[in-house]
Every structure is written in C-alpha cells, then in structure tokens.
Amino acid sequence: MKTAVIRKEHFNAAHRLHNKAWPEEKNQEVFGKCNNPHYHGHNYELFVKLVGEPDAQTGYIYDMKKLSDVIKSSVISRFDHKNLNLDVEEFKNLNPTAENIARVIWEILREKIEKEFDLKITLYETERNIVEYPAES
Amino acid sequence: MKTAVIRKEHFNAAHRLHNKAWPEEKNQEVFGKCNNPHYHGHNYELFVKLVGEPDAQTGYIYDMKKLSDVIKSSVISRFDHKNLNLDVEEFKNLNPTAENIARVIWEILREKIEKEFDLKITLYETERNIVEYPAES
Amino acid sequence: MKTAVIRKEHFNAAHRLHNKAWPEEKNQEVFGKCNNPHYHGHNYELFVKLVGEPDAQTGYIYDMKKLSDVIKSSVISRFDHKNLNLDVEEFKNLNPTAENIARVIWEILREKIEKEFDLKITLYETERNIVEYPAES
C-alpha cells in the first residue's frame, strides 16, 4: 500500500473570467460578476499531494521542505500577487477558472516532480469553491 | 483525466436518533444522548462534489453559481432550520444519522445533476464526525 | 498588566426562538425560520476567558484542566444534546437567543469561578453569528 504526503501553500492573485471569442453580453451572461473588466481577486489555498513509497532510510515519501521549495520556485513565485490574465503566460489565452488554474499548476509541477510519484492538486479559490485535478475516483 | 469541483453549503437542523421498532431502553442504550426525545441539533456543513470534463468554452466543469442554486433549492430550502424527523419527508421512517442524511442528499441531487457528472457528498455533522457517500476507494 | 486564559468547549443543542407573550404571526414575523415550532439546532462553540495574575509557583492563571472540568460539569452536562427550551431550566421562560445563552452561561460560571478572575463568554452559534458577554469596550 502506498502513502501520500500533502503540502499546503498559498498565493493571492487578481483574475477575470472571460472568453475572448464571445461578445461582451455573452461573457456577462455566463460569468456574471466574475467578468468584471477591472478584475477581482482571491486568496488561493493550494494543496499538492504526492503518492509513493516511503524511503527506507529517511521514512519520507518526499522531503516536505524540498516539496515546499519546488512549489514556491515554480508556482508561487509566478502566481503570487499577480494578475493571472495579464502576468502569467499560461493564461494569456486560457480562461483562469479554478479548474484551469489547478490543471496548469499540475502541468508545471508534473515536470518538476519525479514520475514515480502520483501527483494531485486541490485548489481552494474560496472556502466554498474547491477544485481537484485529477479527480479522485 | 477528469476534474472535480466541490461546493460547500450549510444548514442547521434538529434531529433525534431513534428506531421506532425498538423499545425505549434499547434506543437509549444504542443512541445514548442522541436519543433525547426533545431533540438536539447541529450546524451541518455540506460539500457536494461533481466530477467531469471541463467545458472548452467556459473552462468550467459546472457553473458554481448554478450548483449552489441547485443545492439551495432542492436541499437547503427543505433541511435548513428544520426538525429532520418531523419536517423532512425522507426521515419520517428513516433514522436521520449522518450516514442516512448524506445518502438522502445524494439521492435528491442525483435527480438534479446531469448523469455525465459523478456525484459525491461529504457531510460534517460536527468538526469531529464526518460522512462520505459514496465512499472513495 | 494582567493575563487572560481562554478555554474552548462545545455543545450541540436544539432550540426555538419564541416570545410566549406574542401571537403566532408576530413570532413568525420577528423570528422567521428560527421560530419553527419543531425546533432546529446548532453546534455551539463556547470560549470561556478568565483574566488574572499568574501564580508564581505554577505559572498558571488557572489550571486549564480544572477550567475545562468546571465548564463541563456546570454547563456542557446540562446543555449538550439537549433541547434548550424544554430541557434547560433557565430557558423555560427566557428566549434562547445566542445573547441570552451567553449571559446564562456567564451567570452559571460566575458562581463557580473565584471572584478574583474577570470572566467573559464568547459563543459561536454558527461560524457567522457570534456573541460576547460582557462586551469588551
């Protein structure tokens, strides 16, 4: 049986939900107040989960200090105190919904975390809106 | 790989754990202080999880505003500030344990949420007593 | 300068907001869904704060184990898993609003806690509705 470790990090960002291919009215109708052209923002709580076998010498799945450093250098440094639509390359042409942010973070970290570990992202956009990628079950 | 969205809602209710087919002593023995004939109550925290594929146009699995509205109109409006045993049809002959409440909510929402989405309920009766239906794994 | 210690305990209870001197319509108008004749309920989170001088021998304001025992024997044992309106003497003729519950708990504990300690109650009826007695400032 495998073991999972989960590290929690956070970032604050502005964003706007918008589909450039749609007229303004449709954007307004579908995204409502999330479509505010001046942006709004969130405190994002990010949980990164790795599944693997504990190392016999250390008793670790993964050094949590190292995991924190990887998340900070590859995700937090690029997303924190940023405007996701304007400042983060991946969202120049991708709507920064919580679903898409979680998947983009997964893709960034999948490059950094050794393939022997399964990787899963859980992202709290607010206390009431949460996304998981990939979904369990 | 699929993505999950989770929406948190809440309701407050009174309930009593009781098996009508049992004598009072057995009810008291099995359910203890939860069997109080005058009822007690909880702040229930409800997490509704949908698993599916993000829509290419919106980047949404499911519009969280719409999900919140569905939960409110079909569950919260019927359970909030209610006595589950006396006021909610489904518990007239079903013991309102957290396990049964979670399953009943799942059955109500399963009728309202399109079949392409997997559905899972997590219900906090207190910070210390939690139920999931269906169980992951 | 004085020091404060705060102990957190909890209880679950059913209640109904109701003024017996008013007709039903007025009760319904003023208390809304909190007036449900079949009751509803809450997980109450109770914070009890004592202010005093630390004991030179122990470094304690008050032994937190002893404070927990006092709260449990005089408040929790009488309120937990109860119907406040029907099962708790103090609310037979007093509306169990959060304001009144906090004051009643203060009056019970004031008898049990030595007078050299200032006493304050903070009661969470839900995460969003909170009461303090007596109010700071």
Place this chain on the structure above:
Amino acid sequence: MKTAVIRKEHFNAAHRLHNKAWPEEKNQEVFGKCNNPHYHGHNYELFVKLVGEPDAQTGYIYDMKKLSDVIKSSVISRFDHKNLNLDVEEFKNLNPTAENIARVIWEILREKIEKEFDLKITLYETERNIVEYPAES
C-alpha cells in the same frame, strides 16, 4: 454590562497599494509586490461587531438577519468582485490598505447603524494579516 453581537460576511476583490504622489521606485520600494500595476486580490473576511443592550421582548441586541442585510446592501454589493482602486469611489484617492478598507467600512456602516450601538470592524485580508477599527484598548 453590555453584550456584543458579531456578524461575519465576505467579499472578494482586486487591489493595488500605491501612493500617486510618489515616483514608481518609491512605490515599489515601500509596497513591494503589493504595488503590481496589474493588481492582485484577496478573499476578505469581514466581522462587524455591535455592542448594546438586549431588547427585553426579543432577547436580541440586533436582528442578525437585518445586520447581514445592512452589510450586504451597503458594503458587500459595492466591494464584492470589484477592483477597489478603480470601482469603489472611496479608494479613488485613498490607498486601499487593509487599515483604510476597515475604516471606510466603519464609516459606511456607522451611517446605517443606530448610534446607540458601538460599532467595530475586524477585517481579515488573509489568514495572517488582520486589521481592527477602532482598536480595542
């Protein structure tokens, strides 16, 4: 002795810390990443506290449903999913630090809440950065 009631509400917003009278380098030096010209954002948790005497008929200091409605109509409707710098009149020429946001909310609500009640605002910009206005003690 008086009693306090506290109501929690929330809003999400984008903002930028900036002093228009300063050159860019000074803004960058003082406000750091909070000075991002494209904005960043937060989930603000707002606690509004009223201190007064309970009404003898209701047992309420203030009807919490009414308090919630007052906060929503005068603050949340104007701040939620907004860019504080661009969309909210009060911050057109006032830096939207948490300190200033709390004071502005106090000034808005002070007009709406009867003078017999003391009023205090606590604002969480993040879990780690919190402001109170006016300060207790």
Place this chain on the structure above:
Amino acid sequence: MKTAVIRKEHFNAAHRLHNKAWPEEKNQEVFGKCNNPHYHGHNYELFVKLVGEPDAQTGYIYDMKKLSDVIKSSVISRFDHKNLNLDVEEFKNLNPTAENIARVIWEILREKIEKEFDLKITLYETERNIVEYPAES
C-alpha cells in the same frame, strides 16, 4: 455503493527525526531543524476513516462513540503528551516521520477494527504538512 465515516481525534507529542545508522552531519543535513537532539513537537490532528455498509437497524456504519473510544484507548492514551522517540515502543527503532506515525496508527487500529471495514488514516502534523495511509488512488 459504500459509505465512509470519519472521526477526528488529536494528540500532542514531542519527537525528533533521526537515523541512528547515520553520522550526525548526515542527520543534520537531511533532517535539518527536525533533527534537534532536544526534540521539538506538534499538535497532531488524526482522522480515522472506516468504509462499510450502514447497519439496517441503526443507520450507522460504526458507532462514532465506540470508534472514538477505540482510538483513545489504543492510540491517544499511548501517544498523547508523550515523546514519540522515547516513550512509544513502535518508534524505538523507527523514525517518527508523519508517514511512519500514520502507518503505525493504521497497524494498531487495523487489529481493533473489524475486517469488514476498510480503514484509512489522515494525519495533520501541522496545517501545512499532511499524510494519508493508505493513499487514495
């Protein structure tokens, strides 16, 4: 479909991460400040999850009071207010990482919980470092 119940308990303990087979410098290099020879400590939050079929008579998967008692008598009584390295038999020769603590708790409880129930442990060492055993998915 099965249902899960989850019970939350907690314990406070001191520990030190250390591999006796390694020289001091290597222990220091790998475990950093967690290798402090005088120990440090945590408030551990423990979630125990059982998956099974609800009993038709009670509506319970498992009596939560009984589950709490089993966890307290077999785990909390042995771990709480202890030094894991010195006071707990299982860690005399096993590094008390969160991964190993979770697995040891699983092994203890697996002996106590009937085999018809799947068992899973989630352990919060801090709000930011979390372990699951066995890992879901």
Place this chain on the structure above:
Amino acid sequence: MKTAVIRKEHFNAAHRLHNKAWPEEKNQEVFGKCNNPHYHGHNYELFVKLVGEPDAQTGYIYDMKKLSDVIKSSVISRFDHKNLNLDVEEFKNLNPTAENIARVIWEILREKIEKEFDLKITLYETERNIVEYPAES
C-alpha cells in the same frame, strides 16, 4: 480612534511543565501529563497585535512584511523546532506555560517595536487553550 494590525506566525516546540523547587509527586499532581520528563510538544499559533495611528503616506499602521520579519528574527528563529526548557534562555528557570511563553514573547517584541505602538500577544497552544498578554479589559 486608533487602528490595530495583527500578524499571525507559528512555531513548533517541545516543552515540559515543571517546578524545580517541588518534589516529583507534587509536580506530577499539579502538572499531570504535561510534566512528562521526556517532554511533549505543540504547534503554537502566535498573533502579534500593534495599535497605533495609520501613516498618512502609506495608509499603514506598520508594514506587515516588516512586522513579520521582526517576529521571525527575534522570536520564531529562537523558538521554532526547539525544546523550550533546554534551548531557550528565558525558560531555563521559568516554567514554559502558555501564560509565561506569551509574556516572554511580549517582552522580546516590546524591545523591538517602537513605543508609540501598543503591543499585545495572543498565543494558541492548542485550538482549545489560548492565552492573551496583556489581557484586554
């Protein structure tokens, strides 16, 4: 009216409650399981509150980044992942109760924070045991 800012930081530490002037039995009787000679430990959550007047140029009471740095360099670096009894000078001859830890932190920070700001410490030893120094009211 003044404004308060509050910064939350945390540290993990081992400790033992013990009065060297007392015989073992009395220590055991008074401090119970907190007297374990091998130590136990906690995740301490520390809130540091400064009360003052906002600066007209910045809108800040105090730069929260600077406040965090002051707390980290003078308190967290000396307390985190430490054994309070053995590793922290101030507790060599002072019982590390939460009350005493809060006062020691106040004394350390009072030297570092300009006198124009009132200073208050709130320390969570666990979710259920909390200390304030100096006490409000």
